[in-house]
Amino acid sequence: MPLDPGLVRTQRWMQAAIMTPGDCESAVAAEAVAAEVPAAQATGMILPSKTMEPLERLDIYRGMYEARLSEALEVDYPGLADFLGEHRFAELASLYIGENPSRTYTLNRLGDNLPGFIPDVEGLPREKFVQDLARLEHAQSIVFDAEETPALTQQQIAAVPEESWPDARLTPIAAFHLIELRYPAHLYLRAMRDNKPRPPIRRKQTYLVIHRRDYALMSMELTKQGYAVLISLASGATLGEAILAHKMHTPARHKQLFTMFQQWMSEGLFQSVSLAAQ
Amino acid sequence: MANRWGYSDLGFGIGLRTVHFSHILSHQPSIDWFEVLSENFMDTGGRPSYVLDQVAERYPIVLHGVSMSVGSTDPINFDFLGKLKTLAARTRAHWVSDHLCWTGVAGLNTHDLLPMPYTGEALRHTIQRVKTISEFLERPLVLENPSTYLEFSASHWTEWDFLATLAEEADCGLLLDVNNVYVSSYNHGFDPREYIDRIPPDRVVQIHLAGHTNKGTHILDTHSDHVIDEVWDLYRRVYRRMGGIATLLEWDEDIPAFDIVHAEALKARQYREAPVEEPHAA
Numbered sequence: 001m002p003l004d005p006g007l008v009r010t011q012r013w014m015q016a017a018i019m020t021p022g023d024c025e026s027a028v029a030a031e032a033v034a035a036e037v038p039a040a041q042a043t044g045m046i047l048p049s050k051t052m053e054p055l056e057r058l059d060i061y062r063g064m065y066e067a068r069l070s071e072a073l074e075v076d077y078p079g080l081a082d083f084l085g086e087h088r089f090a091e092l093a094s095l096y097i098g099e100n101p102s103r104t105y106t107l108n109r110l111g112d113n114l115p116g117f118i119p120d121v122e123g124l125p126r127e128k129f130v131q132d133l134a135r136l137e138h139a140q141s142i143v144f145d146a147e148e149t150p151a152l153t154q155q156q157i158a159a160v161p162e163e164s165w166p167d168a169r170l171t172p173i174a175a176f177h178l179i180e181l182r183y184p185a186h187l188y189l190r191a192m193r194d195n196k197p198r199p200p201i202r203r204k205q206t207y208l209v210i211h212r213r214d215y216a217l218m219s220m221e222l223t224k225q226g227y228a229v230l231i232s233l234a235s236g237a238t239l240g241e242a243i244l245a246h247k248m249h250t251p252a253r254h255k256q257l258f259t260m261f262q263q264w265m266s267e268g269l270f271q272s273v274s275l276a277a278q
Numbered sequence: 279m280a281n282r283w284g285y286s287d288l289g290f291g292i293g294l295r296t297v298h299f300s301h302i303l304s305h306q307p308s309i310d311w312f313e314v315l316s317e318n319f320m321d322t323g324g325r326p327s328y329v330l331d332q333v334a335e336r337y338p339i340v341l342h343g344v345s346m347s348v349g350s351t352d353p354i355n356f357d358f359l360g361k362l363k364t365l366a367a368r369t370r371a372h373w374v375s376d377h378l379c380w381t382g383v384a385g386l387n388t389h390d391l392l393p394m395p396y397t398g399e400a401l402r403h404t405i406q407r408v409k410t411i412s413e414f415l416e417r418p419l420v421l422e423n424p425s426t427y428l429e430f431s432a433s434h435w436t437e438w439d440f441l442a443t444l445a446e447e448a449d450c451g452l453l454l455d456v457n458n459v460y461v462s463s464y465n466h467g468f469d470p471r472e473y474i475d476r477i478p479p480d481r482v483v484q485i486h487l488a489g490h491t492n493k494g495t496h497i498l499d500t501h502s503d504h505v506i507d508e509v510w511d512l513y514r515r516v517y518r519r520m521g522g523i524a525t526l527l528e529w530d531e532d533i534p535a536f537d538i539v540h541a542e543a544l545k546a547r548q549y550r551e552a553p554v555e556e557p558h559a560a
Contacts, residue, residue, distance in 0.1 A: 057427055060498075
């Protein structure tokens with residue numbers, strides 16, 4: 001007998017049945033699903049086909065839901081999937097999706113909460129490394145989609161009088177992200193990308209700037225001091241303030257700073273330079 | 279037969295896919311047009327955005343989306359529509375399409391093209407939303423028939439009559455996915471020829487063709503293979519009834535090289551020219 005609880009309830013019922021984990025029969029009996037359509041009436045909502053029962057047909061959508069979202073997570077976290085392996089990654093994805101269902105029209109941001117979710121997941125191998133890997137891949141996904149902003153040109157840099165550099169404020173390009181890790185997770189991703197044996201997982205405090213150059217994602221390793229100076233500059237400090245704050249004004253450090261600065265400029269890390277009021 | 283808006287028969291196109299970006303930029307292949315998945319380009323300023331601008335400079339573009347959720351009982355997402363409108367202007371899109379479906383309710387999103395119950399209530403609801411969306415976009419929305427894997431017992435309408443009535447009442451265009459007609463006919467046991475014969479030709483502005491995966495008990499619309507003969511036969515029937523309509527080949531899983539996908543799209547040309555034979559029923 002046809003069953004029509006109305007469009008609102010029909011859609012709420014079907015969605016809840018799709019998103020509820022477990023097998024299909026227990027899903028339609030779950031409280032949130034049965035609140036829309038009683039479990040005893042669930043099979044009456046859907047017509048059987050010649051080859052499939054109503055709940056088998058519903059189960060097609062349930063299977064596609066988890067597979068689609070898990071696949072979307074893997075697109076943003078290929079290194080994590082590679083390290084954990086297919087089965088473990090699928091388990092992690094299922095747990096995550098269950099607690100973080102998508103709330104936007106785009107799948108691009110589905111994995112935004114994964115780095116914060118992972119520390120609460122029990123039983124992951126090398127959990128601190130896994131956390132770093134997730135944080136790094138999340139940073140990369142943000143930088144990948146950031147707006148394109150032209151980098152400072154040689155002419156713009158040369159136009160700044162030498163004596164004015166201490167008062168210069170440098171604005172990073174939009175596709176720019178600084179990250180501190182406990183493991184050199186970028187080396188793992190690089191080996192994966194190049195299809196090479198994965199490096200051993202050894203703890204080493206690592207400082208990176210993730211950025212984009214000619215639309216390609218780059219990760220550049222920094223010294224601890226270089227990382228600190230870039231953090232200050234990105235926060236709006238002048239170059240002089242950043243140098244003083246991180247004790248880079250000694251003659252020995254000055255040469256080191258000069259070399260780093262040249263590298264940052266050639267990598268196109270900044271989009272503009274402005275001079276603070278004297 | 280021309281559609282009522284005078285949208286051009288753009289010829290034979292394929293979907294713009296990431297794996298083909300480098301080939302397209304370096305070879306600038308001779309292809310009639312590209313269909314772009316709107317959501318893939320709305321929120322990125324990176325390489326996809328750059329490539330799209332390059333492609334839009336050289337080729338006609340049509341926008342095709344999966345997230346409008348036209349049939350949902352949630353409020354219309356005007357933030358999404360605003361971005362879509364901006365993208366359409368930026369790419370000088372010939373038209374903008376999405377699906378007759380819903381993707382989520384209660385603020386959640388399944389990211390799937392979920393089936394509508396074909397009831398009077400659903401029809402009235404969808405007509406109103408399509409009118410609102412078309413008005414916002416300042417162009418007639420074009421809606422595609424989805425592949426579906428279940429039918430609601432509450433449905434009083436056939437999908438084709440629901441779609442035809444919706445198109446007339448909401449004054450929208452149709453993207454007739456011939457593969458989806460075949461897939462749904464297999465899954466639900468109707469005659470795909472009747473479906474095609476009941477669609478108003480003057481509403482159809484685009485055709486989709488694709489391969490699928492037959493699981494025995496049902497067919498999944500996977501866009502993962504060549505178009506099967508039964509679908510080509512239906513395409514020929516569409517051409518006989520409706521004339522030349524912009525035709526697009528979709529290939530989204532296990533995507534082969536650009537030239538293979540393009541060659542599959544160009545097969546459609548011979549089905550427009552070949553004499554009409556009685557197509558297979560599903």
